[in-house]
Amino acid sequence: MSTAEQQAQQRIYPQNVLANASLLNVKFLSSCFAGAAAGILGLEKWSGAILFVLSTLLTSACIFFVNCKGRPGKYVHGGLVELVNPGQDNAFTFVLVWTLFYAIVHVYD
Template sequence: MADASEIYKHFEPTVQHNALALSNIHTLTSWGVGTAAGILGLTGWNGFIFFVACWAAISGLILGVKCGGQPGVYFKSGAMDVAGTPMLNTLLSYVLVWTLMHALVYIYD
C-alpha cells in the first residue's frame, strides 16, 4: 500500500491545469513547426526529422525553463508527460499543417 506522502503528492486540479497548459503549448508549437516545415519545402523524412528535432528542443526548454529541471513536481509521470506521451498526439496536427502549408506555397507556383 502506498504511504500518505505518495497519495497526497499531487493536487489533482493543479496537475490537470498543468496538463492543459502543456497540451496548449504542444498544439501551438506543432502548428508553428508544421508551418515552418511547409514553407521551407521539407518533404519525406526530412520533415519528420525536423519535427523530432524541434520536439526535442521544445521539450528540453519546457523541462529546463518551465519545470526547472524537476518535472515530477508538476506532472504525475514526470518527463514522460512532457516529452514522450503527447508526441504522437501532436504529430497528426503537425502533418496536417505541414502538408497544407507545403501545398499552398509550392503547388501553385
C-alpha cells in the same frame, strides 16, 4: 493498486495537475508552427520528420528548464517521459499543417 500508489495519488492536488497539463498545450502549438515551417520551406520526407523531432525536443527542453525547474516529476504527471513524448495528436497535427502549408505555398512547383 498498492497502498503506496494510492497515497501518492492522494497527495496530488487536482487543480495543479490541470494547470500543469495545460503546459503541454505548448507542445501542440509548437507542432503547428513546426508543420507550417516545414510546409513553407518545402521540406519533404525525412527532413520534415527531423524538424518535428527537433521542435519537440526543443519545446520539451524549454518546459523542462523554465517551467519545471529541472524536476518534471514534481510538475507533470508521468515525469520526463510524459514531457518528451510528442503525443499522437501532436504528430498528426504536424502532418496536417505540414501538408496544408506545402500545398498552399508550392501548388505550382
